[in-house]
Amino acid sequence: MSSATEKNPVATKRVRLTREQRLNQLIDVAWRLVREEGTDALTLPRLAEEAAVAKPVVYDHFGTRNGLLAALYQDFDARQTVVMDAAIAASEPTLEATARTIASSYVDCVLTQGREIPGVLAALAGSPELETVKRAYQRVYIEKCRKVLSPFTDEKGIAAAGFWAMLGAADGLSNAAATGEITADEAERELYETIVAMVQRGGR
Incomplete structure (x- = not known):
């Protein structure tokens, strides 16, 4: 049988x-x-x-474990890029709409990953090697933001310091929303206002 x-x-x-x-x-x-x-x-x-x-x-x-952490960060960054690219493509070509899209896509991506991304970022910060990986991806993100915001600035554009300040605010606000310190709406609104103010300081 x-x-x-x-x-x-x-x-x-x-x-x-x-x-x-x-x-x-x-x-x-x-x-x-x-x-x-x-x-x-x-x-x-x-x-x-x-x-x-x-x-x-x-x-x-x-x-190595560091290699695994780097892969997690790269995975997070890749998904963040897809979300932002799709949102920008669907938004109106105005400063307000673009700033709102950048803010909401950043916060949404962090919240989608939940509480785990702050832990991964903290682990990345503990290794100079992985901090270099993180910095490389941050520069790519900043360049993307510079490109989509450039139509709303003058020929001088936005200073690099402004973008690093924006990115620091994005990380801090998103992580605070992920841990429940503030709401997602509060994080998005504050980041939106930060981006608009940054552009207006160096814009037309």
Whole structure:
């Protein structure tokens, strides 16, 4: 008499993921670990256990815990870029609409990630190597903001210090909203006003 697995040999085969699919799976599991247990619980052996894969698979993708943290930040940044690009494309070409879109997309992205992103950012700040990675992505974000806000400024544009101040406000307000210190509406409104004021100081 045949067993169920003999009747259906496909059932005994594991689905083989592509490298990209495996990476996405590991990133999803890592975010869940951070969300449920905090950043301190995120180690490569623990990630392998939670993802039900061999440890060498995890080490092959990330190398070190710092590599994993960097990958989480890159994942967050990539999703933030997609959200912002789509929102900008759909917004009206006015300063008010553009500033509101930048503010809402930044806050929304942080809130979507919830409490885990502040922990990842704190861990990034503890490593000079990872701080360099973070700074590189921040510069890309600032350049994106400079480009979309340039139609509302004069030929001098906005000073670099203004953008770094804006980014600091965005991080602080979004993290405060994520931890419940302020509401999302308060964070978006304050960031919107910060952006408009920054543009008007150096604008037409």
